[in-house]
Amino acid sequence: MRWETPVLAAGLAVTAAGHALGLFVAPPEAMMGEVGRIFYAHVPTAWVCMLAYVGCFVAAVVTLWTGRWAWDAAVEATAEVGVLLNALLLFQGAVWGRPTWGVWWTWDPRLTTSAVMMVLFGGVLLLRKLVDQPERRLSLSSIAAIVAAADLPIVYFSVRWWNTLHQQQSSRQTVDSAMQSPLALATAGMTLVAVALVVRRWRHAKAELAAEVEEPALPDLPMQVELATDGREVR
Amino acid sequence: MDPTQVGSGVITGGSEYVWAVYVVTWLVIGLYAARVFATAEGGAR
Numbered sequence: 001m002r003w004e005t006p007v008l009a010a011g012l013a014v015t016a017a018g019h020a021l022g023l024f025v026a027p028p029e030a031m032m033g034e035v036g037r038i039f040y041a042h043v044p045t046a047w048v049c050m051l052a053y054v055g056c057f058v059a060a061v062v063t064l065w066t067g068r069w070a071w072d073a074a075v076e077a078t079a080e081v082g083v084l085l086n087a088l089l090l091f092q093g094a095v096w097g098r099p100t101w102g103v104w105w106t107w108d109p110r111l112t113t114s115a116v117m118m119v120l121f122g123g124v125l126l127l128r129k130l131v132d133q134p135e136r137r138l139s140l141s142s143i144a145a146i147v148a149a150a151d152l153p154i155v156y157f158s159v160r161w162w163n164t165l166h167q168q169q170s171s172r173q174t175v176d177s178a179m180q181s182p183l184a185l186a187t188a189g190m191t192l193v194a195v196a197l198v199v200r201r202w203r204h205a206k207a208e209l210a211a212e213v214e215e216p217a218l219p220d221l222p223m224q225v226e227l228a229t230d231g232r233e234v235r
Numbered sequence: 236m237d238p239t240q241v242g243s244g245v246i247t248g249g250s251e252y253v254w255a256v257y258v259v260t261w262l263v264i265g266l267y268a269a270r271v272f273a274t275a276e277g278g279a280r
Contacts, residue, residue, distance in 0.1 A: 019257060033248075034250050035249035035252055035253060038256045041256050088263050095256050098252065099252050
């Protein structure tokens with residue numbers, strides 16, 4: 001058994017504990033009441049999504065620097081997990097926005113830059129699907145990931161740079177002590193889950209790349225080649 | 236709106252939104268984990 005399997009199991013258990021505390025033990029939020037409990041799912045998802053994208057950026061830089069397939073596989077794994085979490089994050093935000101802001105979606109700077117982030121990293125994955133030549137794919141997708149990562153600080157600071165509906169980042173100083181334990185547990189659990197998913201996905205991508213790179217390119221078959229009945233080639 | 240202070244809540248109800256978020260979150264994570272962990276290493280691209 002690979003080490004990421006028990007990490008995934010531990011991550012799911014810790015996340016479940018954090019969510020259970022957030023849903024059934026933590027007190028309601030001052031303004032939002034019960035709806036405020038979405039906090040314990042949304043914030044950890046945002047954290048691990050950004051973590052996956054930062055990992056993708058680092059992997060892309062190292063890939064361009066070293067040209068190693070293992071790092072190229074890491075670009076694919078982190079981008080895929082990041083996009084999945086990004087989609088989940090936007091869904092959670094939309095469902096939270098409806099009862100609190102009155103809308104499922106608004107072109108708020110934080111929401112917009114988060115959506116752009118998903119499109120950009122989704123583009124990295126699309127590029128990897130479209131480019132067949134492994135060396136070309138390695139360099140193009142790494143460059144695309146570095147370009148996409150330029151949106152990460154914009155997403156993070158959007159709530160400070162602009163006047164937004166979305167609140168600023170939470171911290172231990174701003175979060176009530178009764179809400180800190182479920183949040184910390186859910187965040188730690190989701191981090192373990194994301195690490196396990198990325199590592200497992202990385203192993204798949206690395207194995208696929210190894211098979212692809214080692215496989216000798218098949219020569220184009222000339223249309224006029226035929227085989228005689230005794231096996232000799234006839235032109 | 237800062238969701239970080241304790242109180243009785245100005246907005247009432249809305250538990251269906253909460254459950255929607257948690258159910259979908261666990262479904263998405265669970266299905267993706269099942270797919271990734273069930274695939275043999277080096278599975279089809």
